[in-house]
Amino acid sequence: MGEMVEVTVGRIGRGHGIKGEVMIELRTDEPARRFQPGVKLALGTGLRSVEIATTRWHRGRLVVTLVGYPDRTAVDALTGEWLSLRVPADELPSEPEEYFDRQLVGLGVLDHAGGRVGTVAEVLHMPAQDLLRVDVGGDDRLIPFVSALVPRVDLGAGVIQLADVPGLLEDEE
Known part of the structure; x- marks a missing residue:
């Protein structure tokens, strides 16, 4: 097996109902891939793990149940815990251009x-669009990650290229 990396996929939010369901604050663009029944996710420091039992959507939020956590009291003890898993370092997103x-x-x-x-x-990851925080000689610049401003991403060459847009990297006078 190739090199593996740990990725954070979410955080356990508040309980939902009394049957052990819990809301997940997502930190992944691919919840259907990361939160499937049977998937084991590391909790916090990785010394403990949980297994996804069921998933469903409720008002635009992911709600899951966890194996071995049968009720609200059990899942309330997990509130605020970060969830992560190890994935192949060369894994690609499900969609092209992502x-x-x-x-x-x-x-x-x-x-x-x-x-x-x-x-x-x-x-x-902002509500309207993703931003790239670019270190330019020790100063930060925020670049909207949209094709009009970042027309080229070349992972093989290890670079992105910006469009010819005046003021993209300069401070306003």
Whole structure:
């Protein structure tokens, strides 16, 4: 088996009802892939794990039950715990033109002419769109991660290239 990486997929939220259901605060774009019955997820520091028993959607939020947690009292003890799992480092997203955060962080950032201007430091998931936090000589710049501004992502070359948009990397005067 190849190299594995640990990815955070969610956080256990409040209980839902009295039968052991719990809301999940998602930290993955692929909940159907990560939260399937039978999947075992590490809790917090990874010393304990839980197994997904059932999943369903309620008002746009993922609700799960966990094997061995039969009621509200049992799952309330897990509130706030982070959930993660180990996946192959070379695993790709389900959809083309999508990227995992771990694929983008660390990529070099090129300006429209191909000159290196910085490094992707973080991917921020905002309500309207994702933002790339780019380290440009020790200063942070936030770049909306949309094809009009980031027309090229080349994972093989380890770079993204920005469009020719004035003011994208400069401070306003």
